[in-house]
Amino acid sequence: MSELDTAAAPAAPPIWKRYFWRNTASNYIRTITRLLLGLILFRLLFSGLSEAEFGFWSLLWSLFGYGVLLDFGFGFTAQKAVAEKSATGEWGELSRLLSTMLWTFVGLAAVLGLFFLAIGGLFLNAIEVPDVDYGMYRLAYLIFFAGLALTFPFGLFPEVLRGLQRIDIANWLNTGSVVLNFIGIALALYVGASFPVIVFVSVITTLLPNVGALFVAMRRLPEVSLSPRLFDWRVVKSQMGFSIAAYLITFSNLLMAKSDQAVLGFTLGVGVIAAYQAGYKVAEMLNLFTIQLQDALSPAAAHMNASGDSAGLRELLLKTSKLTFLITTPLYGLCAVYLEALIQLLTGLESIESDTVLVGQILLFAVFSSQLTNSCAKRILMMCGYEKKLLGLSLVDGLANLGISIALAFSFGMVGVALGTLIPTVLVGWLLVLPMALRYLDLGMLDYCKFILAAAAPVVLFVLCLAATVYWLPIPEEGGFIALAIRGGLSAGPAFIWILFKLRKLM
Structure with a gap:
């Protein structure tokens, strides 16, 4: 073991x-x-x-x-x-x-x-x-x-x-x-x-x-x-220091969530917001479904921190990060491969602009990266006395998001605004948030990655099933909910069944 x-x-x-x-x-x-x-x-x-x-x-x-x-x-x-x-x-x-x-x-x-x-x-x-x-x-x-x-x-x-x-x-x-x-x-x-x-x-x-x-x-x-x-x-x-930090983090996250539309409106005009939103919606849905896994982490971390249970905190981060990886990766893969059909399903549009699809792919990867680095680590750190450092990182992330989005909007249009979200999300998550959590819990990055990837067999199965489905059952031009559901079930169903039978071992 x-x-x-x-x-x-x-x-x-x-x-x-x-x-x-x-x-x-x-x-x-x-x-x-x-x-x-x-x-x-x-x-x-x-x-x-x-x-x-x-x-x-x-x-x-x-x-x-x-x-x-x-x-x-x-x-x-x-x-x-x-x-x-x-x-x-x-x-x-x-x-x-x-x-x-x-x-x-x-x-x-x-x-x-x-x-x-x-x-x-x-x-x-x-x-x-x-x-x-x-x-x-x-x-x-x-x-x-x-x-x-x-x-x-x-x-x-x-x-x-x-x-x-x-x-x-x-x-x-x-x-x-x-x-x-x-x-x-x-x-x-x-x-x-x-x-x-x-x-x-x-x-x-x-x-x-x-x-x-x-x-x-x-x-x-x-x-x-x-x-x-x-x-x-x-x-x-x-408790005021914690309350103020939690409030400011919530406020900064709310502003960050709304900043893309403001940047688009002031730099490129309101006419492009609808096209951007069409690409953004699938990433929003992916985030909505994946964050449900981590809802229980904050109170659990606070309970263990008050009890001085360092081993329990390490186990909490490792096992929930592993589960997040196993669940999020197939969902991200499905969204990325069938993105255009998903946008058509959500918006009712018959044809999708290439920039809208590219925006969707960029924001999907931003959500995927954030889930792997921020979702579990931030919730645990927040309850273990790191709220002020997390507030600083949230401000850095938000300001970088705003600055890069504005700078790139004039050169790359709405794709530049999406890159303004992706770049700080990836850099702050992988270089600052996750390493901070691993240092606090006395874990090495290599050991952490080995632990997560040791259970990656369902992800490998998903990749094989997805490749076979894309090759043998290409999605029809008209797309539609039933067509997507069938292909999603064939691609991810076997992997999720495997995960379901291994849940006791995983957790």
Whole structure:
């Protein structure tokens, strides 16, 4: 047995192993449910609402997406604190910390509610809602932002469940909410309900999983109290450095995700954004599916770090990195080989520009490289005291992305903007992030690569099956979902079946 493997199996597997597969499976079920029902609901809303109502709806929910910036990193801090304090049994300090966060959020929610109430008239006038329906839009506005204010403090409790490494419970609550949201809005549209009623249904079903998480989390933490009497800002101050770093990393990642469109708009004009987005979408989907594997790493790393379990942290990085490699490589290979057909499927375009395909290939490789270097390492380092160094790397990555994208946009068009994403992603990941994680865990790069590649037999099988499928069953010109599904199954199916039967050995 390799020195990198654990010497002897413990009597009971660690918490992260016990819940890893149910957490991961529930992640994928939640994601697929949201994607499928979201696509159907988009079509229903697009056809069931007026143009002005649909635009107002889209604007409100786009603003909701920026609500992640309003927690100031406290949500991630709560996840880390719950994982650490539950490992050490510091229930009194955890009670003070969660109580302070909760009642701080309640106060911020009240301020937010009053703020949006005060600017309601200015907001509605600024976006020029139709005068004849002004009262209807104002009511919808008030319902939406009242719901947003209520959702804000309750959003702490899914993070508590994550800290307890019960991500599966948070996922099932969220999945149930998505289904209820779909049923409620579909019924409201079917019976011809007014626009404010549709907004109300959407807001309530968004709030429900967070309320459910409150009750489930507190049942699992009977030693913890959330009394306002426990409010103690000094406890939060001890976590402030981590909170600020987590917040700034989230903020920089959000800006980086949106920067390509801004660079394209200001350098080449808005006309090229649609063509770029067509290539970007497949890479976005690959990233969405592969990141589900690492969702459980952060609380597991925090728990082990608090327990001083260095061997467990090494095992966590090695085995989850190996699994990420085995799952991501076939998915990346399929996307790269069938990229043009996938873009046609997602966009409905009959012909795809060569630059759009090249953008897609560049961004796909950027996602693939990031998964191999950043996805596991960053989550573990973040929970082990490296948040400030990771913040510095995020800023370097973001500034390099912006600078290179602008410089290359004038020479290479939208392909240059895609290269501006790829170059810093590869360099920062392979030269800085992964080596930092390996040094912290006292692992050598050569030993790390040997450990990952020792289980590469399913990847070799995938390459052989893909080559045979491409040669013997070339995809027809019209492409289509069924054609892609058949070829994807023939190419990757045998490899994934192999991985499925070897999961116990792999993990």
